[in-house]
């Protein structure tokens with residue numbers, strides 16, 4: 001692991017040019033980056049993650065990149081969203097330019113593009129002198145995304161040559177992915193840009209896509225999962241439910257907006273003062289639940305406003321697992 005100093009950035013750039021894989025910070029989560037124009041380098045990303053090869057990657061671009069090098073057609077609404085949210089936690093799925101590698105798009109005729117705002121990845125992109133970095137989140141497939149360099153090392157130490165530390169990620173959940181259909185904007189994955197913010201830019205409602213169709217692997221029902229079972233409750237139900245589990249002798253954690261006092265609980269965590277705070281700390285607390293060897297983490301769901309939609313989405317996916325009820329609870 002290295003810091004974000006000039007020397008580290010030069011080292012990262014040299015490795016990327018040589019076709020190696022480097023873990024880099026973005027404002028959402030850490031990414032596992034490879035030169036998007038080098039097919040062998042891109043294949044190394046899939047190998048390091050243990051990810052199926054037909055899952056497409058997001059291409060990260062430098063500020064001021066020419067989108068026409070990557071996409072055949074840029075809808076009006078895409079230009080407006082780029083203007084409003086780039087650099088930042090928004091990914092747009094566009095018709096791919098013929099020169100974009102199949103290894104990057106999973107053979108689809110679209111490509112996912114994002115201009116991230118984190119200064120370290122931006123420096124690396126500028127120093128590379130154009131081009132793009134294909135980068136999924138820097139975790140093993142199906143695990144919780146890393147929001148610190150330490151998380152990356154914990155999960156991928158053996159398969160990544162260099163991890164550049166850019167501090168804890170400010171947004172903390174992945175980017176919002178949008179696609180354009182006719183004159184509609186469709187959210188394929190909720191994330192760091194709130195749907196309300198997108199709606200205010202395009203002046204109409206966004207759609208959350210066709211239910212039940214897996215358009216992006218991040219949309220598989222079970223994903224982003226810690227080992228600890230999660231129980232999702234309304235804000236009112238969290239304390240009584242946690243108390244009940246404590247009375248059954250369980251090692252219980254409680255995560256809520258504002259701390260919920262539960263006598264006998266092993267941990268009661270404040271998820272942050274607001275929805276952005278919840279998003280920023282969510283993956284940290286999922287990891288903490290495992291580190292503290294909790295039997296169950298009871299989570300008070302935040303409202304689905306703003307980043308609350310992305311937080312609820314990740315929580316539901318993390319909780320969606322066939323957990324044997326008697327692993328932590330005997331009363332149902």
Ligand code: TXA
Nearest residue numbers: 028030031056057110111112136137174175216217218
């Ligand atoms: O915030 C983020 O988006 C982070 C950081 C590193 O940028 N990246 C990230 O990448 O979350 P990953 O690979 O873990 O998730 C990318 C998602 C996947 O669900 C993938 O299926 C979807 O983007 N995706 C990529 N290309 C696509 C395409 N052409 N059409 C539809 N979905 C696509």
Ligand code: MG
Nearest residue numbers: 136137145218
């Ligand atoms: Mg991921």
